[in-house]
Amino acid sequence: xxxxxxxxxxxxxxxxxxxxxxxxxxxxxxxxxxxxxxxxxxxxxxxxxxxxxxxxxxxxxxxxxxxxxxxxxxxxxxxxxxxxxxxxxxxxxxxxxxxxxxxxxxxxxxxxxxxxxxxxxxxxxxxxxxxxxxxxxxxxxxxxxxxxxxxxxxxxxxxxxxxxxxxxxxxxxxxxxxxxxxxxxxxxxxxxxxxxxxxxxxxxxxxxxxxxxxxxxxxxxxxxxxxxxxxxxxxxxxxxxxxxxxxxxxxxxxxxxxxx
Numbered sequence: 001x002x003x004x005x006x007x008x009x010x011x012x013x014x015x016x017x018x019x020x021x022x023x024x025x026x027x028x029x030x031x032x033x034x035x036x037x038x039x040x041x042x043x044x045x046x047x048x049x050x051x052x053x054x055x056x057x058x059x060x061x062x063x064x065x066x067x068x069x070x071x072x073x074x075x076x077x078x079x080x081x082x083x084x085x086x087x088x089x090x091x092x093x094x095x096x097x098x099x100x101x102x103x104x105x106x107x108x109x110x111x112x113x114x115x116x117x118x119x120x121x122x123x124x125x126x127x128x129x130x131x132x133x134x135x136x137x138x139x140x141x142x143x144x145x146x147x148x149x150x151x152x153x154x155x156x157x158x159x160x161x162x163x164x165x166x167x168x169x170x171x172x173x174x175x176x177x178x179x180x181x182x183x184x185x186x187x188x189x190x191x192x193x194x195x196x197x198x199x200x201x202x203x204x205x206x207x208x209x210x211x212x213x214x215x216x217x218x219x220x221x222x223x224x225x226x227x228x229x230x231x232x233x234x235x236x237x238x239x240x241x242x243x244x245x246x247x248x249x250x251x252x253x254x255x256x257x258x259x260x
Contacts, residue, residue, distance in 0.1 A: 038075055038088050038145060038166075045167045052078040052187050058195040061128040070195065071128045078186050081173040083129060084141045086166065087122040092149035099157045107153075118144040119160065132193055133186050139177040143169060222247040222255035229257060 042053045054076040061071040075086035097104030103114040122142045130137050144160045146152075152162065161169055178186070222229050232246035245257040 038086060038147070041164050041167060042075065042077060045164070046077065046170065050079055051170070052183070054078070054187075054190055054194075057190060059128055059132055059193055060195070061124070061131075071125055073125045073129075076129070076190060077170065078183055078190070079170075080176045080178050080180065080183055081170075082139045082141050082177045083133065083135070083186065084143055084170055085122060085125050085129060086143045086145055087118050087125065089118055089144065089146045089150070090148045091146060093151075094153040095146065095150050096154045097156070098154065106150075119157070133189055135178070135182070135186070141170075141173065222253060222257075229255070231259070 038055075042051070046053070055074070057073045057076055059071050059073070061069050073085060074088045075084075077084040077086065091106060093106050093108035095104060095106055097117060099117075099119055101117055102120065104117055106113050106115060119142065122144060126137070126140050126142050129135075129140055142159055143166050145166045146160075146162050150162070152160075159169065229245040230248050231243055234240050234242050234244065243259055245259060247253040247255040
């Protein structure tokens with residue numbers, strides 16, 4: 001015990017560095033950094049008199065079953081050329097995906113993982129704004145921006161971009177779709193309808209996400225903990241390559257079900 005205390009007393013200064021290293025690698029920090037980069041590029045490369053930027057916007061919404069919830073949008077940029085809805089992804093590795101696929105693939109060396117098609121994810125944001133702002137869907141532009149060390153390994157739609165490429169995409173839209181009066185009404189509506197960006201709003205949003213997941217997986221719960229299950233692919237053993245339902249809490253919970 002005394003030896004441990006001596007070591008700690010000598011190397012105590014390393015503890016904050018270890019904590020910071022873990023923080024920088026966390027998904028929360030990566031997401032925060034990605035949003036910060038988009039904020040900076042939007043503010044300095046898009047004229048403020050033409051483009052109005054809103055960041056971290058949480059709006060009330062309803063799902064397909066008319067259940068109340070919330071939608072959190074990374075960035076909304078309002079102009080006469082339309083309302084641009086920006087979804088940010090801070091990822092690394094190779095990215096494979098097509099516009100109509102439900103899930104895309106991220107590959108880092110030999111490790112593969114799947115994530116929700118961000119275009120589908122952003123579609124809910126677009127529909128929420130369409131209902132909230134009462135403007136035609138044609139006046140809303142969906143954009144997905146990847147920041148970080150990601151590289152596209154399949155052809156991507158024009159509205160899926162890397163880094164600052166989204167600025168050029170926005171500026172390429174030169175057909176006026178909204179009047180100045182409509183732009184003023186839209187910016188006012190967003191300001192008045194959005195929930196305050198604070199911890200309370202974040203907790204409500206997380207709660208709504210968890211409840212939506214429970215409804216989605218209500219008929220396919222984990223046999224051990226009761227939580228909603230997700231599709232996984234066996235990597236080793238006689239079932240390598242086969243898919244199965246696995247508990248999202250793995251390894252804390254190891255409940256599984258066969259896919260029928």
